[in-house]
Amino acid sequence: MTNPTPTPAAARRQIRNIGIGDLIAYRLPLPGVVSILHRVSGLLMFLLLPFLLWLFELSLSSSSSFERLVAFGQGSFARLVLLALGWALLHHMCAGLRFLLLDRHVGLDRAAARRSAWIVFAVSVPLALLLALLLFGVL
Amino acid sequence: MGRLRRAPVGAHYGLRDWIAQRITALVLLVFLLWVAVALLLGGRFDYEGWSAVFAPAPMKLSAALAWLALCYHAWVGVRDIWMDYVHHTGVRLALHVATIVWLLYCFAWSVQILWSV
Numbered sequence: 001m002t003n004p005t006p007t008p009a010a011a012r013r014q015i016r017n018i019g020i021g022d023l024i025a026y027r028l029p030l031p032g033v034v035s036i037l038h039r040v041s042g043l044l045m046f047l048l049l050p051f052l053l054w055l056f057e058l059s060l061s062s063s064s065s066f067e068r069l070v071a072f073g074q075g076s077f078a079r080l081v082l083l084a085l086g087w088a089l090l091h092h093m094c095a096g097l098r099f100l101l102l103d104r105h106v107g108l109d110r111a112a113a114r115r116s117a118w119i120v121f122a123v124s125v126p127l128a129l130l131l132a133l134l135l136f137g138v139l
Numbered sequence: 140m141g142r143l144r145r146a147p148v149g150a151h152y153g154l155r156d157w158i159a160q161r162i163t164a165l166v167l168l169v170f171l172l173w174v175a176v177a178l179l180l181g182g183r184f185d186y187e188g189w190s191a192v193f194a195p196a197p198m199k200l201s202a203a204l205a206w207l208a209l210c211y212h213a214w215v216g217v218r219d220i221w222m223d224y225v226h227h228t229g230v231r232l233a234l235h236v237a238t239i240v241w242l243l244y245c246f247a248w249s250v251q252i253l254w255s256v
Contacts, residue, residue: 039220043216043220045213046216046217049245050245053249059186059189060190060256067186100164103161
């Protein structure tokens with residue numbers, strides 16, 4: 001990363017934005033995966049916000065709409081969307097707590113940051129799998 | 140035409156939104172835990188139990204505030220996404236306006252749902 005020999009400004013490599021080729025060539029470290037999935041899960045929940053509100057409305061309007069919600073939850077596509085929403089929330093919360101700790105300067109060094117990135121997945125992925133088992137009636 | 144030093148949709152309002160994003164995150168976390176505890180204490184996992192959680196007036200107001208926190212939180216996050224990937228000022232401004240209007244619409248919808256219980 002460090003460049004010990006000072007280079008003249010003219011010879012310095014031009015600073016440019018990351019390209020598609022770089023995206024494929026770089027190996028994203030685990031904290032980077034946590035970070036981009038935090039963004040992906042957040043965007044997914046934003047896009048599913050009307051779906052969430054619709055579920056909330058069905059769940060509270062009346063007992064008959066609640067029954068309709070339960071019936072809707074029997075469909076396999078509905079369960080897939082619920083699973084996506086559940087995973088997004090689980091990952092977003094775990095990664096978000098990690099970011100709050102980093103903001104408090106907890107675990108800033110590389111080893112600790114890698115470890116906490118592992119912990120995020122170690123918590124969110126099994127919980128998402130548990131949700132999948134519950135949704136698809138295996139448990 | 141000279142280049143604008145400050146884009147109308149640039150990041151010149153950073154700190155306030157940065158801190159609001161974190162505070163709304165904590166508000167949402169506390170609220171979700173509260174709903175979970177209230178539901179578990181009620182001990183009924185049907186319509187009666189679920190709607191009883193949202194029946195008391197303080198809970199309605201708290202839930203409305205939580206939806207507001209969610210909308211503010213989503214605004215900061217989605218705005219960051221637009222700023223990172225959409226560089227045309229006009230398109231970005233349109234996306235920002237659409238996001239704000241949409242989130243306010245969703246907040247109003249949540250209030251309507253809460254007071255229909």
